[in-house]
Amino acid sequence: MSATAISIPLWADLSAVALGSLQGALFASTFRDRRIDLLGVAIVGTAAGLGGGILRDVLLGVIPRALESNWYLLVAVLASLLGMLLQRIFSRLAALITVLDALTLGVYGAIGATKALAFGLPEIPAIFVGVVAAVGGSVMRDVLMNLTIAMMHVGSLYAVAAGAGTIVLVAMVAVGTPTLAAGIVGTVVTVVIRLLAVRFGWTLPEQRALSRLPRWRRPR
Numbered sequence: 001m002s003a004t005a006i007s008i009p010l011w012a013d014l015s016a017v018a019l020g021s022l023q024g025a026l027f028a029s030t031f032r033d034r035r036i037d038l039l040g041v042a043i044v045g046t047a048a049g050l051g052g053g054i055l056r057d058v059l060l061g062v063i064p065r066a067l068e069s070n071w072y073l074l075v076a077v078l079a080s081l082l083g084m085l086l087q088r089i090f091s092r093l094a095a096l097i098t099v100l101d102a103l104t105l106g107v108y109g110a111i112g113a114t115k116a117l118a119f120g121l122p123e124i125p126a127i128f129v130g131v132v133a134a135v136g137g138s139v140m141r142d143v144l145m146n147l148t149i150a151m152m153h154v155g156s157l158y159a160v161a162a163g164a165g166t167i168v169l170v171a172m173v174a175v176g177t178p179t180l181a182a183g184i185v186g187t188v189v190t191v192v193i194r195l196l197a198v199r200f201g202w203t204l205p206e207q208r209a210l211s212r213l214p215r216w217r218r219p220r
Contacts, residue, residue, distance in 0.1 A: 001100065004197070005058075008111055008114060008115055008118075010071070010144055011099045011109065011113065011208065012068070012073055012107075013053065013065060014072065014113055015071075015107065015115070016049075016052075016053070016104065016107040016108050017049040017050060017072055017075050017076050018049065018075050018076075018079040018118050019049075019100060019103055019104045019107060020048045020049035020051075020052065020076075020137045021045040021049030021050075021075070021076040021077075021079035021080045021083065022045070022049075022079045022080070022082060022083040022100060023048060023049060023083070023097060023100040023101050024044050024045040024046075024047065024048025024049060024080065024082045024083070024137065024141045025041050025042070025044065025048075025079070025080040025082075025083030025087075025098050026083045026084075026087055026096070026100070027044075027097060027101075027141060027145075028040070028041050028044040028045065028084075028141070028145060029041060029083065029084050029086070029087035030104070031145065031216055032095075036101065036112050037086070038081075040079060040108050041080060041081075041083075041084040041167045042077055042080045042084075043044055043144065044079055044080070044141055044144050044145060045076065045077075045079065045080025045081075045083055045084070046073070046076040046080055047140040047141060047144055048137040048138065048140060049075075049076040049079060049080070049137060050064075050066045050072060050073075050076050050137070051068065051074075051136045051137035051138075051139065051140035051141070052108040052112065052132070052133040052134060052135070052136035052137040052188075053065060053095055053111075053112075053136075054066055054136070055133060055136035056108075056111075056112045056115065056116075056129055056132065056133035056136070056216045058115070059129050059132060060115065060116065060119050060121075060129065061118075062119075064134060073189065073215070076124070079191075081135065091109070098157030098195070098198055099118070099195070101138070101194075102161070102190070102191045102194035102195050103124075103187075103191055104137065105134045105135070105138075105158070105162050105165075105190055105191070105194055106134070106161075106162070106165050106186070106187035106188070106189075106190035106191045106194075107187055108133045108134045108136075108137065108162075108164065108186045109130045109131060109133060109134035109162040109165050109166045110130070110166070110183040110184075110186045110190075111133065111191055112129050112130040112132065112133025112166070113126050113127060113129060113130030113133075113166040113167070113169050113170055114130075114136060114173075114179060114182075114183055115129070116129035116130065117170065117173060123170045123171075123174060126166075126170055127163065127166045127167055127170055130165075130166035130170075131159055131163050131166060133161045134140070134162035134165075134166070135151050135158060135159050135162060136160075138151070138158070139151070157193060157194065157197040157202055157203065157204065158194070160193070160197075160204065161190045161191075161193040161194035161197065163172070163188055164189055165186040165187060165188075165189040165190030165191075165193070165194050166186060166190075168182075168185060168189045169183055169186030170191040171212075172185060172186070173176065206215070
């Protein structure tokens with residue numbers, strides 16, 4: 001598949017950036033005890049919005065698309081400031097940050113996997129790029145906030161949801177499904193799995209100390 005076979009529209013990329021930045025700023029604004037100022041919220045939101053796309057393009061060996069246009073940084077900063085200014089309103093909707101987070105996860109995963117396929121990557125590497133693009137913004141957000149990276153501890157199937165959505169997308173493209181339709185379905189799969197995991201507390205099995213394993217299962 002050639003790089004020209006699939007084109008990511010600018011509006012789609014900017015929508016993902018806006019969603020990620022808005023969610024990142026809303027997330028940062030909830031930490032009242034840390035007294036994050038206007039600049040801090042803008043930095044966290046911008047990193048959350050642009051992080052996944054930058055990591056995606058680094059893996060693909062191209063100049064990050066966020067640095068090829070004035071729109072990306074502008075949209076990221078404006079969405080971050082909007083998220084901070086409207087935080088009091090959004091805070092009344094307890095599920096909003098979770099929904100935005102899931103939607104950002106799905107959109108970035110879909111765009112990342114689609115772009116990887118456009119650059120000729122095989123299916124499995126394309127899935128990997130999609131997952132990295134999906135979780136990259138949240139990783140940068142957590143690092144800047146000095147928090148434990150969400151996807152690194154027992155949680156709500158964050159990377160798993162992104163992986164499931166990108167697998168569905170890549171599989172659908174492989175059998176000839178139009179890219180837009182595959183992207184929509186892949187995004188929906190990610191969002192649904194993520195939200196159900198949060199709602200019902202689904203997690204992967206927690207790692208356990210060897211001393212707690214039955215004797216017959218201990219390594220010799």
